Amino acid sequence: MTSDKDGPTGRGVRESEIFRDGPGTNFSNSIGAEQGLESFGERSRARPARPNKTFAESARDIPVYAETDVLVVGGGPAGTAAAIAAARLGADVLLVERYNHLGGLSTGGLVIWIDRMTDWSGAHIIRGIAGELMERLPKDAIQGPPRATWGSRDAASAAYWAQRTAAYHGIVTWSPTIDPEALKTLSMRMVSQAKARLLLHAWCAAPIVQDGAVKGAIFESKEGRHAVFAQVTIDASGDADLIARAGGQCESDIDTGDIHHCINTAFLMGGVDMERWLAFRRDDPDGFAAFMARGRARLKFFEKPFVSWRNDVALFMGPRLAGYSAINVDDLTAVDLRSRELAVGHVEAYRTAAPGFADAFLMLGAPQIGVRHSRRLVGRSKVTREQWPTGRVFDDEIGVSPSLSPKFPNISVPYGALLPHGLDNILGAGRHIACDPSSHSFLREIPQCWLTGQAAGVAAALAVGSGRRPRELDAAAIQRELLRQGAYLSPSIAAAVQAPAAAE
Secondary structure, eight states, X not given: OOXXXXXXXXXXXXXXXXXXXXTXXXXXXXXXXHHTTTTOBOOOSOOOOOOSOOXXXXXXXXXXXXXXXXXXXXXXXXXXXXXHHHHHTTOOEEEEOSSSSSSGGGTTTOOOBOXXXXXXXXXXXXXXXXXXXXXXXXGXXXXXXXXXXXXXXXXXXXXXXXXXXXXXXXXXXXXXXXXXXXXXXXXXXXXXXXXXXXXXSOEEEEEEEETTEEEEEEEEETTEEEEEEEEXXXXXXXXXXXXXXXXXXXXXXXXXXXXXXXEEOXXXXXXXXXXXXXXXXXXXXXXXHHHHHXXXXXXXXXXXXXXXXXXXEEEEOOOOBOSOOTTOHHHHHHHHHHHHHHHHHHHHHHHHHOTTOTTOEEEEEOSSOEEOOSOEEOBSSOBOGGGGGGTOOOTTEEEEXXXXXXXXXXXXXXXXXXXXXXXXXXXEOSXXXXXXXXXXXXXXXXXXHHHHHHHHHHHHHHHHHHTOOXXXXXXXXXXXXXXXXTOOOOHHHHHHHHHHHHHO
């Protein structure tokens, strides 16, 4: 978690504190000493006991809802980008989402602070569909630093944007906050414009697997169970649900000193004056510290607000709760209940004593729980902590992520991290791609999910069009199409891919 002078708290834990003592260190003690550990609540009760019984479900014939080229399961950032990218290549695409909206945690989860899409030089490296989404949002639905300031080290500019979630380590970055309703609308329109089919209110129950190849999935809805057959399936569930249930290997180890495994339900407060709050926090550090101390004494886990896309709405990304499993329904229920009580407690505490919050009210508790980590697929290759300082560029690179600190170069993301080991005709995209816990701390973020989703959509469409399995594709073909769709690749990869085309 960054200190107040360095930038915002919350996801900033991995932006500065995580490098203070070197890799492999448990950072919870140093973070707690500085910030009071408001972000690391622990499990408060045991899971309820369940009966030691089973029920034999009868065999039955399941109606087939659709047969399609590409099936995308999950309409979060990764699934939305995958559906758009595949459909733009002419594939018949069906995107299935359990909620009534697209965007996943970037909309329904209120993760409306979109993390960095620029590197430490200010270069815009997460682009493609991610960049298109940001560019097409209405001007009053997005707030962030102007392009001319990206990468600026000007002290005054960095100090201003540090309070507004868009400067770290004294460098201005492109990490805007957005209106979640506007992003929902835009995501649906872009899927429709790409001519992908959309099915809402349907929950994926199981994959259809034959001889180690995924052939589609079974869904539950108000109509009961239906099957969808597909030539290629993209698991964009966020939790590798299909991959795990198809027998694919997954990892779930965590770094207990990082927030990337914590869970909570975010919330918005309306009726506030964030400029007044930011001035108080900047100009009265003793008063700010006293207010936070009173909040911790009252609630134990107490969170600072972030700016949103408008001055009268405050974003609370926590308190983040540790010790819960994102794939256990009792834990998910417990987290939502506890998050609700903490949200109400925050409103009361802020309305009573925080400058700019006298008229505050609980505007919205996120419709979707804020899961950061559950499973990561075991892929043909993976992003690891050892890669960071080397600047390694994978031959099969499908995107580039900003690194966590200016001391590291950009991070190359390989296509092999989307290919589950031992399974055919399925790709993983989003926060469950193959990586280690340290790398997961940034690969789970919204822009990186757009990045891997677009790559998975391109690969799926190319596989269908060529009659090949995804793992048989030539990486250069994927890279060429990603560049055509506006994505960014490392200069060496882009040059190598474009050279044959120029020769022709």
